[in-house]
Amino acid sequence: MMIELKTEFSEYIKDFEEKLKLLFRGKENINQFNLAAKLPPLVMKEILAEQPLATAIPEEYGGRGAEVKECLSVLAAASYESLPLSLTFGINIALFLEPLAKYADESVKKEVFDRFLYEQNMGGLMITEPDYGSDALNMKTRNSELTNGYSIKGTKHWQGLTGLADYWLIASRAELADGGLSRDIDFFLCDNTKEKQHIVVEEYFDTMGLHMIPYGRNILNIEVPKTFKLNPESTGIKMMLDILHRSRMQFPGMGMGFIKRMMDEALLQCKNRMVGATNLLAMDQIQFQLSKIQSAYTICSAMCVRSSKISGIEHNLASEGLEANSMKAVVTDLMQESAQILTQVSGAKGYQTSHVGGRGIMDSRPFQIFEGSNEMLYAQISEIIVRQMKKQKESNLFDFLATLKQTAEACHYFKQELSFTLNSTLSQRKLFDLGKVIGRIVSLGYVLDLELKGFRKDLIDNCIMNVKQEVRTLICSFNFDNSSQVIEDYKSESSWFNFA
Numbered sequence: 001m002m003i004e005l006k007t008e009f010s011e012y013i014k015d016f017e018e019k020l021k022l023l024f025r026g027k028e029n030i031n032q033f034n035l036a037a038k039l040p041p042l043v044m045k046e047i048l049a050e051q052p053l054a055t056a057i058p059e060e061y062g063g064r065g066a067e068v069k070e071c072l073s074v075l076a077a078a079s080y081e082s083l084p085l086s087l088t089f090g091i092n093i094a095l096f097l098e099p100l101a102k103y104a105d106e107s108v109k110k111e112v113f114d115r116f117l118y119e120q121n122m123g124g125l126m127i128t129e130p131d132y133g134s135d136a137l138n139m140k141t142r143n144s145e146l147t148n149g150y151s152i153k154g155t156k157h158w159q160g161l162t163g164l165a166d167y168w169l170i171a172s173r174a175e176l177a178d179g180g181l182s183r184d185i186d187f188f189l190c191d192n193t194k195e196k197q198h199i200v201v202e203e204y205f206d207t208m209g210l211h212m213i214p215y216g217r218n219i220l221n222i223e224v225p226k227t228f229k230l231n232p233e234s235t236g237i238k239m240m241l242d243i244l245h246r247s248r249m250q251f252p253g254m255g256m257g258f259i260k261r262m263m264d265e266a267l268l269q270c271k272n273r274m275v276g277a278t279n280l281l282a283m284d285q286i287q288f289q290l291s292k293i294q295s296a297y298t299i300c301s302a303m304c305v306r307s308s309k310i311s312g313i314e315h316n317l318a319s320e321g322l323e324a325n326s327m328k329a330v331v332t333d334l335m336q337e338s339a340q341i342l343t344q345v346s347g348a349k350g351y352q353t354s355h356v357g358g359r360g361i362m363d364s365r366p367f368q369i370f371e372g373s374n375e376m377l378y379a380q381i382s383e384i385i386v387r388q389m390k391k392q393k394e395s396n397l398f399d400f401l402a403t404l405k406q407t408a409e410a411c412h413y414f415k416q417e418l419s420f421t422l423n424s425t426l427s428q429r430k431l432f433d434l435g436k437v438i439g440r441i442v443s444l445g446y447v448l449d450l451e452l453k454g455f456r457k458d459l460i461d462n463c464i465m466n467v468k469q470e471v472r473t474l475i476c477s478f479n480f481d482n483s484s485q486v487i488e489d490y491k492s493e494s495s496w497f498n499f500a
Contacts, residue, residue, distance in 0.1 A: 009070050016050055017077045023047065024081040034354060039085070039212045048120040052078070052089055056097035061113040066101055068250075069308035075253030076304075080261045083363040084212035086254045088122075091160045091213075094247035096123030099169055102313040103230040103239060104189060112167060112189070123167035126156040126218065127240070134376055136185070136240065141172040141220060143186055149225045152188060155202075155217065158370070162216040163201040166192055169230070170220065171240065185236040189228040196223045209362030238318040245317035245324035247371060249310070252303035255331040258364065259300050262338040263293045265356055269346050280345060289341045291462050296334035298463040301455065302446035303327050322384050322406060325377040326439040332367040332374060339364050378435025379428060385438055386424055397422045401441065410444035413468055417475045433478035440471050 023043055055070045057063020064070055071093050079086030100112060100123070115121040132138050141154025152172050159168075168190040174182040190197045204216040232239035270280035270290065280286045307327065311317060317324060339360035343350035350357045368374045385400070394400040398418035401411040411418060426434065444467045451460045 009064070009073070013070075013073050013077055016052060016074070017080070019050055020047070020077060020081045020085075037211060039082075045120060047085070051117065053092050053097065053116055053122075056093040056101070057113050057116060058101050061110060062117050063113065066098060066313060067308075068312050069304070072250060072253030072256065072304050072308060075250065076256035076260075078257065079254045080257030082212070083254065083258050083360065084210045086257065087160065087210060087367075088213055090247070090250060090254050091124050092116075092122050094250045095125035095243070096165075096167065096169055098246060098313050099125075099187070099230070099243045100189070102242075103187070103232065105227045105229070105231065107227050108189060115166065121166040122161060122164065123169070124159055124161040124165040125169045125171075125243070126159050126220075127171045128156060128158050130155055130157050130217070134372060136171070137183075137237070139171060139173060139185070140181070141170070142175045142181055143172040143188065144175040146223065149223050150188060150229065152190075152220050152222050152224065154220045156220060157217040158205070158215050159218060160210075160213045160215060162204065162214045162218060164214050168192060168199065185240055187230040187232075187236065187239065188224050189230065190222060190224055191228075198222070207366075209359075209364075209366060233316060238316075241318040241321070242316050244371065245320050246311050246313070248324040248328035249307040249317070249320075251328045251367070252300050252307055252331050254367075255296075255300045255335050256304055258335055258360065259293065259296045259338050261356065262342045262360060263290070263297055266290055266293055266342045266345055269342070273345075273347075286345060289345065292466055293338045293341055294459060295463040295466040296338050298450070298455070298459045299334060299443050299447060299467075300331055302450040303331060303443065305450055305453070306446045321380060322438075323442065325372070325381050325435075326406075326442040328371065329368075329374040329377040329381075329435075330439045330443045332364070335364040335367060336361070375432055378439060379431040381435035381438050382426065382431040385434070386422070386426065389422065390424060395421045395424075401438075406445055407438070407441050408445075409448050410441045413444065413464070414441070414471055414475070417472060429482070430478060433474060437471055437474045437478060440467055440474070443467070444471075 023046065052074045054063045055074050056066050059065040075086050075089055075093070078089050097113075097116070100109065104112075112121075112123075116123075126141075127136050127139070129139050129141060132140065139154070141152065141156065143150045143152045152170060154172060156170070170188050170190050171185055172188065173184070174186055176182060190199065192199055199222065200219040202217045202219050204214055207213075207215055230239065233242075267281075267290065270286055273280045275283075281290075306323075310320070310323070339357055342357035343355070343361055346355060346357050349355055352358060372380075388404075389395065389397075389400050392400065392403075394403075397420060398411060398415055400422075401407040401418060422434075423430075444464065447460060447463055447467070451457070
């Protein structure tokens with residue numbers, strides 16, 4: 001039975017945080033559940049009974065209204081205790097419920113939302129294929145129209161919640177009369193509980209982290225009703241970009257609680273760990289390392305504020321690649337760095353499977369890979385900048401960034417370093433280097449906006465200092481002429497033993 005939704009979200013999220021704390025850390029044990037193990041089904045049932053996914057369901061269907069800041073708050077509350085739990089919510093919210101609310105046929109919405117609210121159902125998204133990972137436009141999963149619906153055939157893999165989700169949104173391409181496939185992409189709703197729509201899991205993958213979430217290879221040979229086809233505003237490719245960009249803009253929600261947990265644990269460890277007559281916190285290098293986690297906390301906070309403003313389902317984000325890619329790539333880099341720092345200052349304890357830092361390294365690492373690897377996203381950021389500079393016939397990087405709304409304020413911290421003519425034909429490695437620079441300048445812009453809203457000034461000042469140092473280091477890397485290549489047949493004349 002559905003619990004009554006509290007009218008005040010602040011009251012709800014406070015209760016939800018306490019519930020998660022009790023479940024994951026309990027009264028007696030620091031970690032009630034092994035962080036490297038799957039969550040017991042009864043515990044997940046107890047968590048879903050709190051209806052966290054109601055935040056992503058429109059009010060007219062009994063939900064909280066799909067307000068971004070509430071969705072991000074739920075993700076943050078979950079990731080403070082468990083990053084895999086937060087990702088489970090993120091998959092449901094950004095990759096299923098929000099696209100369903102925006103693009104599904106009105107005739108199917110109520111039943112699906114009711115099953116989420118009353119029956120604790122879950123949903124996911126299927127895009128990736130074994131031979132076409134990030135190359136989604138060349139996917140081979142095909143759909144063909146039937147008298148009363150559509151047939152969908154193909155293979156998908158690495159979908160979070162494989163074999164666990166009740167519903168799926170499936171990307172495919174329409175089969176043409178000559179047997180070829182359409183250039184555009186279609187999305188279909190699939191009810192995995194129905195016989196003709198059941199997806200066969202051929203294999204479950206043995207993942208290194210995120211053990212709570214099953215991943216695997218799925219074989220599709222299903223039939224869905226005609227009303228299960230999603231309705232794009234223009235093209236299916238733009239619909240996919242809108243979905244993926246909105247999802248990337250919700251990564252700061254998952255990052256928020258996780259980074260805060262890394263910071264809290266690192267502060268506690270360094271206050272209590274004595275070395276001689278002082279604690280670790282008295283050491284200059286420790287101060288620097290922990291200030292980097294606090295900078296990550298500040299940047300992630302700023303991203304959450306920005307995302308809350310621009311990423312609601314009322315906006316079309318298909319053309320917002322610069323901000324979406326910057327948020328996803330930068331925040332996931334910061335998550336991994338924060339986990340590494342906590343593990344380092346924890347010493348031998350950090351090497352335990354049950355340690356929140358060591359486990360955090362493994363659980364946050366795939367965030368830099370899935371939904372577009374960070375290398376690819378940074379390169380895309382650079383390509384966006386280079387393309388716009390060409391269009392405006394501007395060759396000086398600083399002069400261009402000073403006119404771009406996402407970088408106009410923050411770029412002035414780096415006027416000297418950025419005042420050079422940008423080569424419009426950059427190598428891949430240079431696109432990656434430049435993308436990391438631009439992503440951090442965009443992120444610093446969010447921090448400067450946050451300062452104007454009254455966010456704590458000492459945190460802002462520390463963050464600006466750390467970002468300035470990092471950007472200047474990255475610009476040096478970009479300007480360094482490195483053309484090193486891998487030597488495939490390296491074994492000849494390279495055994496150290498012969499030279500000892």
